[in-house]
Amino acid sequence: MALRALAFDVFGTVVDWRSSIIGELEMFGERHGLAEDWPAFADAWRAGYPAAMDRVRTGELPWLKIDDLHRLILDELLDRAGIVVPDDDVAELNRAWHRLDPWPEAVEGLTLLKRSFTITTLSNGNVSLLTNMAKRAGLPWDCVISAELFRHYKPDREAYLGCAELLDVAPGELALVAAHPSDLRAARDAGLMTAYVARPLERGPGRRPPRVEDGEFDYTADDFVDLARTLASRIG
Amino acid sequence: MALRALAFDVFGTVVDWRSSIIGELEMFGERHGLAEDWPAFADAWRAGYPAAMDRVRTGELPWLKIDDLHRLILDELLDRAGIVVPDDDVAELNRAWHRLDPWPEAVEGLTLLKRSFTITTLSNGNVSLLTNMAKRAGLPWDCVISAELFRHYKPDREAYLGCAELLDVAPGELALVAAHPSDLRAARDAGLMTAYVARPLERGPGRRPPRVEDGEFDYTADDFVDLARTLASRIG
Numbered sequence: 001m002a003l004r005a006l007a008f009d010v011f012g013t014v015v016d017w018r019s020s021i022i023g024e025l026e027m028f029g030e031r032h033g034l035a036e037d038w039p040a041f042a043d044a045w046r047a048g049y050p051a052a053m054d055r056v057r058t059g060e061l062p063w064l065k066i067d068d069l070h071r072l073i074l075d076e077l078l079d080r081a082g083i084v085v086p087d088d089d090v091a092e093l094n095r096a097w098h099r100l101d102p103w104p105e106a107v108e109g110l111t112l113l114k115r116s117f118t119i120t121t122l123s124n125g126n127v128s129l130l131t132n133m134a135k136r137a138g139l140p141w142d143c144v145i146s147a148e149l150f151r152h153y154k155p156d157r158e159a160y161l162g163c164a165e166l167l168d169v170a171p172g173e174l175a176l177v178a179a180h181p182s183d184l185r186a187a188r189d190a191g192l193m194t195a196y197v198a199r200p201l202e203r204g205p206g207r208r209p210p211r212v213e214d215g216e217f218d219y220t221a222d223d224f225v226d227l228a229r230t231l232a233s234r235i236g
Numbered sequence: 237m238a239l240r241a242l243a244f245d246v247f248g249t250v251v252d253w254r255s256s257i258i259g260e261l262e263m264f265g266e267r268h269g270l271a272e273d274w275p276a277f278a279d280a281w282r283a284g285y286p287a288a289m290d291r292v293r294t295g296e297l298p299w300l301k302i303d304d305l306h307r308l309i310l311d312e313l314l315d316r317a318g319i320v321v322p323d324d325d326v327a328e329l330n331r332a333w334h335r336l337d338p339w340p341e342a343v344e345g346l347t348l349l350k351r352s353f354t355i356t357t358l359s360n361g362n363v364s365l366l367t368n369m370a371k372r373a374g375l376p377w378d379c380v381i382s383a384e385l386f387r388h389y390k391p392d393r394e395a396y397l398g399c400a401e402l403l404d405v406a407p408g409e410l411a412l413v414a415a416h417p418s419d420l421r422a423a424r425d426a427g428l429m430t431a432y433v434a435r436p437l438e439r440g441p442g443r444r445p446p447r448v449e450d451g452e453f454d455y456t457a458d459d460f461v462d463l464a465r466t467l468a469s470r471i472g
Contacts, residue, residue: 067404118367118368118371126402126404127379127403128402128403128404128405130379131354131356131378131379131403132354134378134379135350135354141379142367142370142371142380143366143367143370143377143380144378144380145363166362166363166364166384167363167364167367168303168362168363168364169364
């Protein structure tokens with residue numbers, strides 16, 4: 001079965017959320033005269049997100065998009081830090097997740113991959129977040145697919161299969177591209193192909209990258225340009 | 237309220253479905269040694285589509301995407317013409333709707349409009365059809381939104397409001413751009429802004445364009461380049 005389409009995890013795989021969010025928090029801090037450990041604040045913001053999604057998954061919360069989950073976590077973190085600013089400023093800070101910068105070679109790599117494959121997002125980020133991000137960063141997606149469309153967050157099977165269905169390809173004609181083994185394993189369990197791209201700096205310098213067994217995923221690459229080369233040589 | 241996003245009707249507004257489908261049918265005829273009145277065949281294929289959508293809308297048929305509705309109508313037309321060809325050839329012909337050519341200035345106009353607005357499809361065509369079409373024709377959408385995502389065909393209100401919700405804009409911050417007054421009226425009734433773009437050749441030469449009252453829609457333009465100028469002068 002030929003590979004026809006690539007679906008990309010976004011946070012961490014396409015964009016460097018950590019540096020971007022730290023930068024946004026530092027600007028927020030300067031504007032409001034606040035001194036905090038912003039890297040730790042960024043990590044806590046991100047760390048709250050799997051638990052928040054689980055509250056949706058279990059039905060404790062109704063369906064909420066990532067913008068709303070990010071806001072829930074942010075409100076809690078600001079409250080805990082005793083930071084009080086006008087609501088508009090909190091909303092603006094929350095939209096920092098729409099303004100994440102891509103990894104240095106991401107646009108070039110996606111442009112190469114787009115020549116041979118349909119390329120889409122498959123992110124837990126909502127459609128407007130992904131659309132705004134792509135517009136600002138010049139990410140050349142063929143379309144924007146989000147967990148929001150299925151009201152199922154990854155790693156729910158519905159997200160991977162829903163993506164294949166919208167693209168009208170068989171699961172085996174679609175590869176998930178991600179820097180996170182857990183996401184790739186769930187995609188594989190749903191019948192998708194898998195491409196692991198290492199992003200060793202996702203969680204900051206000096207952190208150990210996730211453990212991946214040799215041959216566990218169909219393709220492995222150092223970045224998106226390398227992935228384009230790898231797929232050309234394996235499939236071409 | 238400021239205009240932030242433009243949602244485009246596609247068949248007839250962005251692409252010249254009639255010339256494209258006639259061309260595809262002529263190639264199909266040559267391959268199979270068939271002589272038919274292909275312009276009439278194209279018109280009948282298109283004419284079957286509102287009735288087919290209504291069968292979905294009333295619940296007589298379950299949700300079916302446009303690819304499936306096009307196929308239902310095509311099978312009937314081939315049958316009526318006594319044309320029997322292998323199933324793969326019918327499937328390939330049905331995908332002609334993924335290969336429609338844009339109106340001459342459409343890519344240039346969309347590229348201009350994209351500088352100031354988020355631009356998306358809002359079409360009854362399914363996501364894969366719109367994605368394949370955009371990839372082939374170079375349509376620079378920021379995202380691909382389809383009736384398929386709401387399981388409600390235009391002019392159902394859910395399609396217009398669903399589009400605004402996915403873009404996270406108020407209905408009044410979103411304009412539908414269409415060559416069809418009925419589509420625009422339904423969008424207006426749902427609270428959207430409206431931009432009428434004349435496409436006098438949509439149904440072939442010598443046909444009368446639809447009747448539009450002066451001032452009925454918020455914006456009126458001769459094509460997408462003219463729309464970019466109009467919006468720049470009215471909003472800029």
